[in-house]
Each structure stands twice: as C-alpha cells, then as structure tokens.
Amino acid sequence: EVQLVESGGGLVKPGSSLKLSCVASGFTFSSYGMHWIRQAPKKGLEWIALIYHDGSNKYYADSVKGRFTISRDNSKNTLYLEMNSLRSEDTAMYYCAKGATRDFYVMDAWGQGASVTVSS
Amino acid sequence: DVQMTQSPYNLVASPGESVSINCKASKNINKYLAWYQQKPGKGSKLLIYDGSTLQSGIPSRFSGSGSGSDFTLTIRSLEPEDFGLYYCQQHNEFPFTFGSGTKLEIK
Numbered sequence: 001e002v003q004l005v006e007s008g009g010g011l012v013k014p015g016s017s018l019k020l021s022c023v024a025s026g027f028t029f030s031s032y033g034m035h036w037i038r039q040a041p042k043k044g045l046e047w048i049a050l051i052y053h054d055g056s057n058k059y060y061a062d063s064v065k066g067r068f069t070i071s072r073d074n075s076k077n078t079l080y081l082e083m084n085s086l087r088s089e090d091t092a093m094y095y096c097a098k099g100a101t102r103d104f105y106v107m108d109a110w111g112q113g114a115s116v117t118v119s120s
Numbered sequence: 121d122v123q124m125t126q127s128p129y130n131l132v133a134s135p136g137e138s139v140s141i142n143c144k145a146s147k148n149i150n151k152y153l154a155w156y157q158q159k160p161g162k163g164s165k166l167l168i169y170d171g172s173t174l175q176s177g178i179p180s181r182f183s184g185s186g187s188g189s190d191f192t193l194t195i196r197s198l199e200p201e202d203f204g205l206y207y208c209q210q211h212n213e214f215p216f217t218f219g220s221g222t223k224l225e226i227k
Contacts, residue, residue, distance in 0.1 A: 004163075045156075045164070045207055047216040061215045062121075095163050103169060105211035106154040110163025 002026040002109040004096050009114035016086055020114050022079040022096030027109075030054070030074035033099035035107050036081045038092035038116075046092075049081065050099070064090075086118045122146055122210050126219030134227040138196045141222045143208035145189040152212035153191045155184055158205040158221075168193065169211065200226050 008020040022034075036049045049070040050059045058070050069082040079096050094114045097107035123146035133139045143153060151171040156164040166175045168184035171191060181196045195202055203226045208219040 044220045045158075045209070045218040047209070047218065050214075050216075059214050097163065100166065100169060100175075102173075103211065105152070105216065106166060106169045106209065107156075107164070108166045108175060110165075112161070112163060 002098060004098065004109060004111035006094065006096055006111045006114035009094065009116045011117045011119065012086055013120050014087055014118055016118075017082070017084045018086060018116060019083070020081040020094055020096075020116075022081075022111055024077045024079065024096075024098070027098065029072075029077040032101075033104035034070075034072060034079045035097045035099060036068075036070060036079075037095045037097055037107070037110075038090075039095070039113075040089070040092040043092075050105075051079070053099075053104075083116070086116075088118050090116060091118050092116060121215055122149060122213065122217050124208055124210055124217050124219040126208055126222055128222060129220070130223050130225070132225045132227055133198055135198050135200055137198050138194060139198065139224065140195075141193045141206050141208075141224075143186075143191045143193070143219050145191075145210055148188050149210045149212035151187045152210060153184070153186065154209045154211055155182075155193045156207045156209065157202075158207065160204075164207065167206075195224075198226065202226065 051070045071080045098109040100106045100108035125144045155168040158164040172184045
C-alpha cells in the first residue's frame with residue numbers, strides 16, 4: 001500500500017524558514033515524479049512544485065518560485081520542501097503527492113498533509 | 121496560467137441519482153484534465169485523468185468526458201460515500217492549475 005507521511009509543519013513568523021519532509025513507502029520511490037500541493041484554509045488546491053524521479057528537473061508555481069525549493073533523497077525515500085521568506089499567504093495545509101504511473105503530471109496518491117501557519 | 125472554472129459550486133443529490141460537474145479551461149488543454157475527490161482531513165483521490173481514463177480501483181459509476189476546454193465528470197447511481205469535494209486539474213502545461221471545487225452533499 002502506498003503511504004506518504006508529511007512532517008515538519010508548524011507555526012512560524014513571517015520572514016522565517018521551514019523545511020517539510022515526506023516519507024514514502026509502498027512503491028519504488030526513485031521511479032516516480034513527486035509533487036507538493038497546498039490548500040489554504042477554506043480555499044481550493046494549489047499546485048506548487050514537481051520534481052522528476054531522479055531530481056533532474058524541478059518546476060514551481062510563480063507564487064513560490066525563488067523562495068521554495070523541492071528536493072528528494074532517493075536513498076531515504078524522502079521528499080522535501082524547503083520554504084524561505086515565508087509570508088502569511090503561505091499559511092496552508094501542505095500535501096506531498098506521488099506522480100501517476102501513466103502520467104506523472106497527475107497525482108495518484110496523497111499524504112494527509114502538514115499544517116503550516118505563518119503569523120506574527 | 122490556465123484558469124479552470126468549475127461548476128456548480130454546490131450540489132445536493134440523493135443516493136441512486138446521477139450528477140454532473142463541469143470544468144472549463146481558459147484555453148485549449150487538449151485531453152489533459154484530471155478529477156479528484158477530497159474528503160475532510162484527507163488528501164485527495166485521483167478519479168479520472170486524460171479527460172476520460174478511469175484510475176485503477178475507481179468504480180465505473182465515475183466517468184469523465186470532454187476535450188479542448190470543456191469537460192464533465194459524471195457520477196451515476198450515487199452512493200453515500202460519494203460525498204465530498206471534487207476538483208478538476210489541468211495537466212497540460214505548467215503551472216498545473218485546479219478548479220475551485222464542487223461540494224457534493226448526499227441527501
């Protein structure tokens with residue numbers, strides 16, 4: 001069974017940094033692209049980043065480009081999201097998701113999410 | 121960015137009925153449209169991708185149609201467990217974008 005477990009969320013002040021982790025199990029992590037998606041309170045879903053299976057390519061939403069970095073350690077089956085210069089509008093539940101087998105631009109398994117609150 | 125306009129915002133239906141949710145893209149996205157179901161406090165579940173391809177393990181009462189800029193998710197013979205939020209997502213180009221969501225409530 002595919003499992004994705006996010007951690008590292010919390011309450012931080014504007015301008016600070018935070019690093020989320022997502023530990024994957026139940027599939028060959030190194031073979032799949034991985035995504036981060038977020039959902040602000042009472043809002044819809046926002047895709048924020050994709051990393052290819054081997055880390056060779058990374059793509060970001062404009063809202064986080066230059067501030068957030070997606071990375072992975074295939075030896076640890078772990079996906080990361082490093083978040084710098086955090087703003088109040090970054091407050092959200094952050095989900096990691098596995099790229100689908102047939103098309104890794106869609107997400108066929110999601111974690112339960114990690115909550116990030118940016119407030120002074 | 122491709123804007124995804126989803127309708128209706130809210131839907132109330134009884135078990136056994138059929139419902140449809142629409143998603144309109146601001147430009148041609150070919151067939152590259154996915155549908156997800158989200159339950160409270162959980163990550164989302166992929167239902168349909170490439171406009172009409174049913175994800176493995178998803179019941180056949182779910183179906184998707186459309187191409188270009190207009191797409192529809194149809195759920196036939198609603199089951200009580202089908203309540204939740206439904207989102208469309210275009211996977212044609214970066215950045216991937218989602219619709220605003222449709223809340224399906226079961227009577």
